Amino acid sequence: MTAVKTALTIAGTDPSGGAGIQADLKTFQELQSYGMSIITSVVAQNTTGVQSIHHVPLEMIEHQLDAVISDIPIHAFKTGMIANIEMMRLIAEKTPKIDAPYVMDPVMVATSGDTLIEANARNFLREQLLPLTTLVTPNIPEAEFLIGEKIETIDDVKLAAALIVEKFDAGAALIKGGHLKGDAIDILYDGNVMHRFSAKRIDTKNTHGTGCTYSAAIAAFLGQGLPLYNAVRQAKHFVTAAIANSFPLGSGHGPTNHWATRVEKVKQ
Numbered sequence: 149m150t151a152v153k154t155a156l157t158i159a160g161t162d163p164s165g166g167a168g169i170q171a172d173l174k175t176f177q178e179l180q181s182y183g184m185s186i187i188t189s190v191v192a193q194n195t196t197g198v199q200s201i202h203h204v205p206l207e208m209i210e211h212q213l214d215a216v217i218s219d220i221p222i223h224a225f226k227t228g229m230i231a232n233i234e235m236m237r238l239i240a241e242k243t244p245k246i247d248a249p250y251v252m253d254p255v256m257v258a259t260s261g262d263t264l265i266e267a268n269a270r271n272f273l274r275e276q277l278l279p280l281t282t283l284v285t286p287n288i289p290e291a292e293f294l295i296g297e298k299i300e301t302i303d304d305v306k307l308a309a310a311l312i313v314e315k316f317d318a319g320a321a322l323i324k325g326g327h328l329k330g331d332a333i334d335i336l337y338d339g340n341v342m343h344r345f346s347a348k349r350i351d352t353k354n355t356h357g358t359g360c361t362y363s364a365a366i367a368a369f370l371g372q373g374l375p376l377y378n379a380v381r382q383a384k385h386f387v388t389a390a391i392a393n394s395f396p397l398g399s400g401h402g403p404t405n406h407w408a409t410r411v412e413k414v415k416q
């Protein structure tokens with residue numbers, strides 16, 4: 149029996165390697181989980197933006213899910229880009245069969261500003277998928293959509309995190325402060341306690357894929373058996389190092405740099 153833990157991502161692709169499935173698999177690998185992937189949409193994108201999107205036929209998404217679920221134990225999984233209601237419905241049907249933590253990155257808009265999910269799918273995500281999650285990880289614009297209010301201060305962030313758990317029934321909420329001013333402060337509400345994770349803001353435009361990397365790291369750590377707080381703490385350390393080591397690849401928002409993050413883990 150091997151001690152290796154598996155992590156599965158269900159998401160869209162990024163051929164330029166910075167976000168989506170590619171970022172998730174790189175993160176799983178760096179964190180020594182065995183990475184697996186279900187592709188929902190093939191996205192032609194790079195550091196400057198999204199050029200076109202091809203949705204994988206629903207039946208093929210189902211076959212990919214069945215192939216993995218029927219054969220391999222899944223210790224944790226995450227979802228990223230799920231573009232439309234039909235895909236969401238399929239995922240809502242299939243994933244309860246997976247007895248493992250579920251981290252949802254409610255991807256709506258890429259760092260470049262391009263929209264990645266259909267407008268009518270947002271409500272479905274909030275109403276049908278959120279209650280299935282162990283943790284949802286919205287950035288500020290995504291959290292604003294989920295609660296239907298503007299978020300400007302850390303107090304607003306805390307209120308939003310509480311609402312997402314108590315009103316919309318997410319298992320826990322981690323709201324990421326990358327889009328606010330000042331230090332990069334994220335708030336985790338686990339249904340009981342409000343936790344705060346803070347890092348110095350790094351002066352860089354190379355933030356393509358930060359959200360994907362962060363949620364993939366959390367999923368990997370949960371799959372390795374860490375409790376939620378500890379998984380987020382390790383993942384925050386990992387994503388901050390990946391941003392600090394990012395580099396100006398391409399002419400737009402460069403990617404975070406996973407392989408330069410081989411740093412010692414923080415003491416819990």
Ligand SMILES: Nc1ncnc2c1ncn2[C@@H]1O[C@H](COP(=O)(O)OP(=O)(O)O)[C@@H](O)[C@H]1O
Pocket residue numbers: 286287288324325326327332333334347348349350351352355357358359360362384387388391
């Ligand atoms: N410039 C930055 N310096 C340090 N941390 C950052 C920076 N930008 C984002 N982060 C952190 O990266 C993680 C991803 O956040 P964010 O960029 O808001 O997500 P998304 O990619 O979904 O928009 C969070 O932990 C956030 O605090």
Ligand SMILES: Cc1ncc(COP(=O)(O)O)c(N)n1
Pocket residue numbers: 159160161162167168169191193228229255257258259264355356357358359360361
């Ligand atoms: C397929 C896919 N999924 C997600 C993102 C969001 O990336 P970011 O972390 O930069 O917001 C993306 N650009 N492409």
